[in-house]
Amino acid sequence: MTPIILFYIFAIILLLSAIMVVSVRNSVHAALFLILAFCNAAGLFMLAGAEFLAVLLVAIYAGAVMVLFMFIVMTMQTELVQLKEGVQRYMPVGCVIAFILIIEFILIAIHWKVDPKIINQFSNSPLQHISNTKALGNILYTHYVLLFQICGLILLVAMIGAIVLTLHKNPNNRRQNIAKQHRREPNQSLEVHDVPLNKSIKDIGGFIRPKETYYGVTQEDSFGPKPGDKSDITEKRQQREQIK
Amino acid sequence: MEHFFFHTLAGSIVLIVLKTLALLVPVLVGIAYLTWLERKVLAAIMLRKGPNVVGPFGLMQPFADAVKMIFKETVIPAKANRVLFFIAPILVFTLSLIAWAVIPVNNGWAVANLNIGILYLLAISSLGVYGTLLAGWASNSKYSLLGAMRATAQMISYEVSIGLIIVSILLLVGSANLNDIVLAQRRIWFFLPMFPMFIIFFISCLAETNRPPFDFAVGESELVAGFFVEYSSMAFGLFFLAEYGNMILMSAIISILFLGGWLPPLDYVPFTWIPAPFWLIIKILFCLFCFIWVRSAFPRYRYDQLMRLGWKIFLPFSLIWVVLTAGFLMSTGIGIYGGAG
Numbered sequence: 001m002t003p004i005i006l007f008y009i010f011a012i013i014l015l016l017s018a019i020m021v022v023s024v025r026n027s028v029h030a031a032l033f034l035i036l037a038f039c040n041a042a043g044l045f046m047l048a049g050a051e052f053l054a055v056l057l058v059a060i061y062a063g064a065v066m067v068l069f070m071f072i073v074m075t076m077q078t079e080l081v082q083l084k085e086g087v088q089r090y091m092p093v094g095c096v097i098a099f100i101l102i103i104e105f106i107l108i109a110i111h112w113k114v115d116p117k118i119i120n121q122f123s124n125s126p127l128q129h130i131s132n133t134k135a136l137g138n139i140l141y142t143h144y145v146l147l148f149q150i151c152g153l154i155l156l157v158a159m160i161g162a163i164v165l166t167l168h169k170n171p172n173n174r175r176q177n178i179a180k181q182h183r184r185e186p187n188q189s190l191e192v193h194d195v196p197l198n199k200s201i202k203d204i205g206g207f208i209r210p211k212e213t214y215y216g217v218t219q220e221d222s223f224g225p226k227p228g229d230k231s232d233i234t235e236k237r238q239q240r241e242q243i244k
Numbered sequence: 245m246e247h248f249f250f251h252t253l254a255g256s257i258v259l260i261v262l263k264t265l266a267l268l269v270p271v272l273v274g275i276a277y278l279t280w281l282e283r284k285v286l287a288a289i290m291l292r293k294g295p296n297v298v299g300p301f302g303l304m305q306p307f308a309d310a311v312k313m314i315f316k317e318t319v320i321p322a323k324a325n326r327v328l329f330f331i332a333p334i335l336v337f338t339l340s341l342i343a344w345a346v347i348p349v350n351n352g353w354a355v356a357n358l359n360i361g362i363l364y365l366l367a368i369s370s371l372g373v374y375g376t377l378l379a380g381w382a383s384n385s386k387y388s389l390l391g392a393m394r395a396t397a398q399m400i401s402y403e404v405s406i407g408l409i410i411v412s413i414l415l416l417v418g419s420a421n422l423n424d425i426v427l428a429q430r431r432i433w434f435f436l437p438m439f440p441m442f443i444i445f446f447i448s449c450l451a452e453t454n455r456p457p458f459d460f461a462v463g464e465s466e467l468v469a470g471f472f473v474e475y476s477s478m479a480f481g482l483f484f485l486a487e488y489g490n491m492i493l494m495s496a497i498i499s500i501l502f503l504g505g506w507l508p509p510l511d512y513v514p515f516t517w518i519p520a521p522f523w524l525i526i527k528i529l530f531c532l533f534c535f536i537w538v539r540s541a542f543p544r545y546r547y548d549q550l551m552r553l554g555w556k557i558f559l560p561f562s563l564i565w566v567v568l569t570a571g572f573l574m575s576t577g578i579g580i581y582g583g584a585g
Contacts, residue, residue: 002253028381032328035374055363063370067377067400074381074389131359133420176548 003047010047014040027073031066038062052132263355267344275488276306282488282536289540316477321383324474328382333475333482336375340489343368347496348423350506350520361422362410365497366403369452372490373399376471379483383474391470394460394547401554402451408562409441409448412569413501426505433509435502441565442502444558446534449494451550453487455535457542458550495531496524503527 017040020033038061045054140148195201248255280295280302287294295302320329346361348354358364373396380392414420416438417428435442451458460470472483499505506524508515545553 028328032378051358051360052363055360055367059363059367059370063367063373064400067370067373067396070374070377070381071393071396074377075393133360178552 007044007047010040010043014044027076028070031070031073034069035062035066038066050132052136260355264345267347267349267355268341271341271344271489271492274492275485276310278488278492278532279309279484280306281532282539285533285536286540289537310481313481314478318477318479319474321385321474323384325382325384328378329474330479332375332379332382333472333479333486335378336372336486337482337489339368339372339375340486340493343493344496346422347493347500348426348505349524351427352423353521354423357423358421360420362414362420362425365422366407366410369406370400370403375486379475380471383471385474387473388471391473395454395471398451398454398458398460398550398554401551402448402558405444405554405558405562406448406452408559408566409445410501412438412441412562412566415566415569415573422500422505426500426507429504429507430511433502433504433507438502438565438569441562442498444562445502446498446531448554448558449498450535450538451554453490453494453535455487455491456539457544459544460547460550491532491535492528495528495535498531499524499527503531 014037017033017036021030021037024030024033038057042054042057042062045051045057193201193204195204249259250256283305284294284302286292295305298304298308320326343365345355346358346364348357354361376395376399377392380388380390380395413425413434416434417425419425419428450456454460472480475483504523504527506520508518508520508523
């Protein structure tokens with residue numbers, strides 16, 4: 001009796017929160033309702049005895065994917081007007097996709113039948129007596145190992161693609177090179193001068209800033225502008241000096 | 245009586261509530277006294293006396309603090325999102341407590357002896373990010389939002405290496421049940437064969453709980469108090485309690501994964517006189533002392549250094565360690581049938 005009650009509680013909350021995801025106005029609230037939906041779906045998995053899948057659903061979808069979503073949603077100032085701009089333009093496409101999906105669901109619902117072979121396989125197999133995690137592992141790494149590897153490769157390609165798309169090197173960006181910092185000796189960055197009284201360090205031909213980071217003396221492996229390299233900053237600097 | 249507890253629905257619910265109370269009341273008292281312990285240890289390191297006015301040795305200080313906290317006024321920022329503003333601290337505190345459900349304090353003594361206990365812990369700790377994120381966003385303040393972003397980025401980066409370290413332990417044990425993990429350490433505690441992972445896990449736990457030297461979320465000099473800067477009264481108190489609760493939880497996880505949980509160091513007479521749960525408590529206290537010790541001994545990291553440490557050093561290192569562990573177990577055939585210990 002209790003599982004049935006729990007099932008309906010989880011299912012109702014799941015459906016309600018799924019509806020709320022697409023109907024609330026605030027995008028952060030929408031993301032939160034999606035997380036609620038995931039947690040309830042995990043509850044349903046738990047009721048079905050698939051505890052491994054349930055925990056994975058919470059850990060990966062609710063715990064990792066949605067966090068990144070929330071990051072974007074929170075930092076983005078999404079205006080409702082902006083969101084509603086394209087509605088009329090995209091409506092026909094959306095309707096077509098929705099229509100195709102509904103037809104497919106109906107087709108599946110009509111022809112749904114569980115393969116009797118599989119039922120026999122499961123009722124006789126030793127998988128029945130071992131835990132969820134082990135059963136999944138046994139199937140995943142034996143029967144479907146090739147598909148599993150292909151999935152991994154696709155994810156790897158997607159990851160590399162995302163990194164390539166977002167990575168752009170800014171030559172003016174000064175980044176820390178820790179190995180270089182450790183290699184640095186005092187005489188590379190320090191000059192000791194005896195400054196006579198009533199003189200400044202400039203008068204005797206020294207400069208105060210460290211040698212290496214002094215403008216135009218940057219070493220080749222650093223990210224700063226190279227000697228003789230006319231980047232934006234050098235031009236601006238020259239302009240400023242001319243004005244002076 | 246036995247029939248009521250084990251064979252009726254109401255009885256089983258009462259039993260679960262009793263079990264939960266038996267675990268959570270000591271945890272809550274522990275949280276209260278951890279604040280006292282931290283102040284005492286910090287004071288001792290800095291050659292001060294620490295709290296010594298309220299009660300003998302300042303032992304009533306946590307309760308004085310609690311009373312003060314409760315009687316303060318709750319201030320809600322004018323443009324805050326009220327619902328989320330209140331949900332966030334509750335969420336953080338609840339999540340720090342429900343993870344205790346799977347922690348075994350003796351052989352088989354856990355509120356829920358889950359087969360996937362360690363995965364449950366991972367899932368709960370990955371949900372903990374939301375409290376931080378929501379608190380920062382709902383207070384509608386720049387400092388809060390920046391603090392929340394930092395804290396969240398930090399927590400999800402270090403979760404990755406924590407997950408990989410847990411994988412290498414699972415390889416050794418062959419089970420995700422925390423009880424089995426402790427029993428597998430009967431011959432040797434895992435911190436010896438897995439020493440580098442033990443250190444990385446400890447550092448990752450520091451980062452995961454936003455403790456110094458990784459306390460960027462609360463970097464006082466830059467962000468005032470990070471994501472909970474707008475919180476006052478008991479709402480602030482809940483964040484505070486959650487932080488200390490997470491510290492105790494992480495110490496318990498370290499003790500279970502690496503320090504042999506409730507097992508005595510040697511299975512001989514003087515050690516076996518002390519009851520098993522006390523060994524777990526002693527190990528938790530040792531880890532907590534290290535947490536506090538690190539706080540007073542090291543200056544705060546810089547944020548980009550933290551990210552570099554997490555992604556470029558810990559992640560590859562723990563990944564290689566997983567491969568090495570798996571290779572070692574396959575070549576020697578130790579762990580294939582479950583249990584290397």
